[in-house]
Amino acid sequence: xxxxxxxxxxxxSAAGRRRGDGGPAGRRRVAGWGFITPxxxxxxxxFLAPIAYSIYLSLFRDQxxxxxxxxxxxxxxxxxxxxxxxxxxSRVGLFLVVxxxxxxxxxxxVALALDSGRLYGRDFFRISIFLPYAVPAVVATLMWxxxxxxxxxxxxxxxxxxxxxxxxxLSPSWVLASIGNIVTWEFVGYNMLIFYAALRVIPESLYEAxxxxxxxxxxxxxxxxLPAIRGAxxxxxxxxIIGSFQLFNEPSILKSLAPNAITTYFTxxxxxxxxxxxxxxxNYAATVAIVMGVVTMIVAYVVQLRGMRKEA
Amino acid sequence: MAADTxxxxxxxxxxxxxxxxxxxxxxxxxxxxxRPRRSVLLTALTAIVxxxxxxxxxxxxxxxxxTQPKLLDSFGLWFSGHFALWDNIRxxxxxxxxxxxxxxxxxxxxxxxGAGGATFLAVLGGYGLAKFDFPGKRAVFAVVIGAVxxxxxxxxxxxxxxxxxxxLTNTPWAVVIPSLISPFGLYLMWVFAAEAIPDELLEAARxxxxxxxxxxxxxxxxxMAPGIVTVLLFTMVATWNNYFLPLIxxxxxxxxxxxxxxxxxxAQATTAGGQPVFNLVITGSLLTIVPLxxxxxxxxxYWQSGLAAGSVKE
Numbered sequence: 143x144x145x146x147x148x149x150x151x152x153x154x155s156a157a158g159r160r161r162g163d164g165g166p167a168g169r170r171r172v173a174g175w176g177f178i179t180p181x182x183x184x185x186x187x188x189f190l191a192p193i194a195y196s197i198y199l200s201l202f203r204d205q206x207x208x209x210x211x212x213x214x215x216x217x218x219x220x221x222x223x224x225x226x227x228x229x230x231x232s233r234v235g236l237f238l239v240v241x242x243x244x245x246x247x248x249x250x251x252v253a254l255a256l257d258s259g260r261l262y263g264r265d266f267f268r269i270s271i272f273l274p275y276a277v278p279a280v281v282a283t284l285m286w287x288x289x290x291x292x293x294x295x296x297x298x299x300x301x302x303x304x305x306x307x308x309x310x311x312l313s314p315s316w317v318l319a320s321i322g323n324i325v326t327w328e329f330v331g332y333n334m335l336i337f338y339a340a341l342r343v344i345p346e347s348l349y350e351a352x353x354x355x356x357x358x359x360x361x362x363x364x365x366x367x368l369p370a371i372r373g374a375x376x377x378x379x380x381x382x383i384i385g386s387f388q389l390f391n392e393p394s395i396l397k398s399l400a401p402n403a404i405t406t407y408f409t410x411x412x413x414x415x416x417x418x419x420x421x422x423x424x425n426y427a428a429t430v431a432i433v434m435g436v437v438t439m440i441v442a443y444v445v446q447l448r449g450m451r452k453e454a
Numbered sequence: 455m456a457a458d459t460x461x462x463x464x465x466x467x468x469x470x471x472x473x474x475x476x477x478x479x480x481x482x483x484x485x486x487x488x489r490p491r492r493s494v495l496l497t498a499l500t501a502i503v504x505x506x507x508x509x510x511x512x513x514x515x516x517x518x519x520x521t522q523p524k525l526l527d528s529f530g531l532w533f534s535g536h537f538a539l540w541d542n543i544r545x546x547x548x549x550x551x552x553x554x555x556x557x558x559x560x561x562x563x564x565x566x567x568g569a570g571g572a573t574f575l576a577v578l579g580g581y582g583l584a585k586f587d588f589p590g591k592r593a594v595f596a597v598v599i600g601a602v603x604x605x606x607x608x609x610x611x612x613x614x615x616x617x618x619x620x621x622l623t624n625t626p627w628a629v630v631i632p633s634l635i636s637p638f639g640l641y642l643m644w645v646f647a648a649e650a651i652p653d654e655l656l657e658a659a660r661x662x663x664x665x666x667x668x669x670x671x672x673x674x675x676x677x678m679a680p681g682i683v684t685v686l687l688f689t690m691v692a693t694w695n696n697y698f699l700p701l702i703x704x705x706x707x708x709x710x711x712x713x714x715x716x717x718x719x720x721a722q723a724t725t726a727g728g729q730p731v732f733n734l735v736i737t738g739s740l741l742t743i744v745p746l747x748x749x750x751x752x753x754x755x756y757w758q759s760g761l762a763a764g765s766v767k768e
Contacts, residue, residue, distance in 0.1 A: 173666040174586025178594060181579035181640060188613065188632045189601050196612040248503060255500045260493040269754050270504045273511065276746040278695035280713040281739040284720055285510050288517075288736070289530060296513070296530045303529075331507060391697050398721045418611045419702070427611050435604050 199428035217429035226407035227430055231437070233318065234409050238386040241322040246378055249330050253337035254363060268338065272331035279328065279391040286324045287312075287399040312400035321392045329385070333378045340374035341367060376449030380442045387438045390415065410434045511743075518542055518740045522733040542737040549734055554741075556708060557715040561694060563626060564711055568633030569689035576636055576685055580643025581674060585656060595644075602637045614702050628703035629711070633693050639685040646681030647674070687753055694746055712742045 203213045221227055252271060256264055274282065289296040290311035297308050311320040344367065352362050368375075390411040397404045406416040410430060418427035513530055519539040520528065528534030546554050583595060613632060614623065622628045651674050659669040675682075697713045704710060707718065716738050723730035 170586055170666070171588040174582045174588035174591070176666070177582025177586065177670075178579045181575040181635070182594065184575060184631070184634045185598065185601070188635050189604070189609065190597075192609045192612040192616060193604065195616055196609070199612060199615075252500055252503050255496055258496070260491065260496050261500055262492055262494075262497045267500055267504055269751065271507045273747060273750065274507050276691060276750050277511075277743050278697065278713050280695075280697050280717050281514075281743055282510075284716065284735060284739055285514055288732075289510065289513060299529050327506065327510065330503070394701075395697075395717055395720075398717075398724045401724075414611060415702075418614075424611060424615060431609075431611055439604070 196428040196432055199425050200432055203425050217426055218433065220426065221429050221433050224430075226413060227410060227433075230407045230410040230413050231434075234386050234389050237318060237322060237389060238383060241325060242379065242382040242386060244322075245326045245330055246333055246375070246382065248326070249333035249378070250337055250375075252330070252334045253341060254367065256334075256338055257341040257367070258359070268335075272335055274328050274330070275332040277328065280395055282328050283324055283392045283395040286320070286327070287396050290320055291399050312396070312403055314403040317393075317396070317400055317403040321389070321396065324392050325385070325389075329382070333382070336374050336378050337371055340371035344370045372449065376446060379445055379449070383441055383445060384438055387411075387434060387441070514736060514740050514743075518733075518737045520733065522730070525732055525736070538733070539737070542733050543741065546734045546737045546741060549731065553707065554712075554715065554734075554738060557710050557712045558741075560626070560709055561711040561713075564629050564633065564696070564700075565690055565693045567626070567630045568693040569686060571630070571634045572636040572639055572689045572693075573682060573686045575634060576639030576643045576689075577675075577678060577682055579640050580645075581647045581651075581670065581678070583640075583644045584647035585651060585653070585674070598637050598640060610698060610702055617703065623703050624706050624709065626709060629696070629700050632699055633689075633696065636685070636689050636692070639689055642685055643678065643681055647678055650677045650681065683753070687749065690749070691746060712738070716742065 200217050201212060201214060202210055203217065204210045252267075255261055256268055261267060277285075292298060292310075297311055300306060301308055309316050311317070348366050348370070349362065352366055357365065388411055389409045393404050393408045393412055394415070397408075404412075406420070407413040411434070414427045414431045414434070417423045417430065421427075509531070516531060516533055517525060519533055519537055519542075521535055521538045521541075524535035524538075583591060609632075617623050617628050617631075622631070655673060656669060659673055664672070694711075695713065696711065697717075700709075700711050700714050704714065707715070710718065716735060719731050719738065720735045722728040723732065
């Protein structure tokens with residue numbers, strides 16, 4: 143077999159060349175496309191086509207008089223002057239600036255603690271903190287919403303028993319913080335796992351070298367661990383940014399418990415949803431969604447650039 | 455958060471899967487160095503985060519054991535009144551002509567078709583990207599990864615309009631088809647296949663005259679098994695927990711998944727004349743998360759044995 147194979151291979155490629163498809167390499171090219179094609183077909187249907195369609199939609203307007211007609215960039219001009227859109231955007235911006243660092247900070251501290259090998263019951267800790275990730279946003283929000291609320295209110299119980307005066311988490315001035323808490327609860331463990339997995343693959347030799355140099359734990363964290371997981375930090379930050387800009391589930395579900403605190407344009411995503419499904423303004427909704435998509439991509443790209451530059 | 459939970463979900467487990475940790479080697483070293491002196495203080499500090507993670511789940515379990523009147527007037531973090539868990543579970547399943555059972559079956563349908571299909575496409579595509587050189591490969595990869603940054607909401611409205619023109623809204627397909635694409639599943643399988651399948655093995659199979667498909671099923675698929683399980687688990691979570699997509703696509707309560715159904719029960723209490731069924735919302739929530747938590751705990755074990763096997767190989 144071993145003797146025959148090269149000759150068979152040579153014969154095959156010669157035949158292939160005659161057929162003009164480049165031989166086994168050519169056949170392999172075809173096979174490569176064959177494996178990726180099913181994915182690409184569905185991808186085109188559920189990603190590329192909707193993107194193209196929403197760009198098309200954003201250039202038209204449907205009016206009572208005149209029907210559906212081309213309006214150029216008018217929808218975009220409207221979006222940039224839309225108070226509701228800016229209000230939602232600045233709200234998720236604030237959310238991003240406050241909630242993301244808190245969540246990632248806690249996740250990083252826990253990951254470092256787990257990795258230090260100084261904890262009792264490390265595996266129990268790791269899986270317990272990760273568990274909320276398996277809880278659907280709907281259940282998480284209903285659960286926290288009930289705990290926040292007046293009906294079942296843990297907050298009310300605490301106030302009553304301890305004679306404290308914690309503010310109402312579902313009041314307009316606190317509801318964003320309450321949503322931040324729900325999102326933090328859901329994703330701390332998930333981000334912790336990203337960091338922990340990255341910490342675990344740091345080569346031992348680095349620690350040994352540091353030990354020889356007499357570096358302490360904090361020094362090792364600052365000089366070895368953090369630089370080594372910079373990639374994971376950047377990725378987690380980008381995902382969290384995308385998540386913040388897309389904020390929808392939690393405010394949308396909490397709305398039934400706090401109708402006065404959460405407006406229809408509380409977040410840009412909620413705004414597109416209400417525009418589209420309550421207001422039937424599909425063209426304008428598509429425009430707002432595209433603007434949000436572009437904003438998200440720009441911010442994610444800047445963070446990535448910054449993250450990479452520091453690395454260099 | 456909206457649709458992002460699915461995609462990033464594949465990352466951490468993927469890492470653990472891709473590079474089996476040399477745990478034995480590592481702990482041995484630390485042991486000889488005598489460094490990891492267990493710290494009570496650090497354990498206590500981390501325990502605060504564990505409490506934060508587990509208390510809401512404990513609240514859910516405790517309150518699933520209460521009757522509706524007791525829900526309203528007893529302290530949330532302790533049991534009160536008679537133990538009503540079994541009654542609540544029975545009521546949850548039977549309320550409104552067993553609609554909860556229907557929602558559960560719908561969710562299972564979406565998970566099996568959506569997550570199963572997404573994993574299948576990701577495995578095929580990732581393998582193609584990792585093990586074949588073909589023109590346009592870089593472009594394919596760039597487009598798919600670029601798509602990750604596109605917010606789900608930007609797609610939701612046009613997808614809905616497209617699907618409604620195709621007559622797909624209000625059918626299971628409207629939920630299943632968009633779930634079939636997991637860019638991160640693809641990325642993960644690409645990385646995994648590149649590391650787990652030696653090129654020499656594929657060359658040898660080709661020399662023996664094995665066709666590409668046969669090689670894929672006989673040789674490559676088994677080698678990718680840990681990666682496949684990881685992608686499957688995280689696409690399952692994403693589909694099981696999906697809210698935004700079915701919210702838009704499905705108007706008929708008979709096709710609701712559990713997440714939308716539970717929210718409709720909750721909303722029922724705030725609509726005028728609606729019957730409040732908070733005990734069912736809470737018990738239904740508990741029943742919704744139990745399968746996933748069980749899967750995670752079981753797979754935790756699976757990973758640990760996988761990791762142990764990996765360290766033995768090294």
